Amino acid sequence: MSRARQPAGRGRPAASGPSELDDPTFSEEDGVRYLHFGSPWVQGAMKVRSPFSLVLEYTRQMMAWLLFLEQPGADEDAIGTLGLGAGSLARYCLKHTDSRIQAVEWNPRVTAACRAYFRLPDDGERFAVTHADAGEWVLDIANRGTCRALMVDLYDHAARGPVRDSVAFYRGCRRVVSAHAHQAGVVTVNLFGAHESFEHNLRNLQEAFEGRVLLLPEIEEGNRVAIALAGPALGIDAQMLLARGEEVERRYGLPARKWARSLAPEAGRL
Template identity: 55%
Template structure:
């Protein structure tokens, strides 16, 4: 989980802790808020509904081994483990707190893999680096700290930086809180950064709302082709992709 040095105390205050219930291990920062989860016997499975929705960009892309997927915030490593199993892409994860990475290696079966690179840096700074311009075909943004009171990076400049890191045709997914006061602000800033090309999926879990933002244009895909792709994705990965596709088509009209 990454965080903003300008808005919060240093990461040493967010010591990762864990709990376990019914075969699921949870990552916390010393509070009841869940930062991530892993089914111990099936570590590559996405347990939380919102983490499944974070992969909704797969409705529009099928990454190959020449492409890079970006993740801002490691959490319990769920998205990283899933992406390693289900895509051949290169992976870069930006995580502010090295203690989270150590916890994931020790207790959340985070693999050391040739296709995976973890960068310990403020995500808000990482997206501004010129060398990261156009790096990612998809970018998954999940930036919360112990208080879980909205994302710790949510400015217009940050989302403009996220768009800058996307390759042509790239897609960003962001984890927001639908019932939180931060939601309208985030939606406004994402909309401005991405010229209004924004879709919100249905609210899940404890208020999580996943938003998709498209770098260049709305996806150019026929309705039936999108449904066919969703059906294949659901069969291959067990993600509820048909539900997403119907929701996307309803929003696009």
């Protein structure tokens, strides 16, 4: 999610189901269509004439797992998203990878809005949306080791910080991408750098991932993406990370060289 036409997020469930406050609403300006939950906070965006591009900077940063992993093949583990938003990451991954995409979204009304107004495809061989509480989904043993990369963006209409942020939740995310010690996986999480929830989430991520957490620089809109690594040590150095950034930028059109430069000083501990 991004700040009022500005960090973005996904919905907190009420006890009996999605709240009316999380009903999708829309705006459009300069060829960009925005998803909201009845407030100015942006939950997602799509260029009407270029629906597979990533409009919001933080959504591009959520793809920074590519610095550490190759995209999964079609017959391998999936790319996962917790929180659908406007479907931006799902559309991008369907266009630019051969991977299967598994989205988890609490609110069926969001999925319906994405399919009606944001060019999200129906479920098929490579793509599926599961309507579930992300906090319960990551703890379900059936989902362990099912994703190679997992992108977590869970906010509600009030955008008071991620709605799932406990150590247990982040440990569940870790098990989704790494069911055993030899399975490498990466989780990216959208946080608000200047928000009171930031330090709490960072501490819980650090505990769940045994300190293997990196941070991209905070962007102008306030988002700060955390990158958490699971599985065996990567054994890379700064030069290898910089080279990988060049490759990712060339292949995917993402500003990965900038990401790699910011993370290079930490490469030795990965």
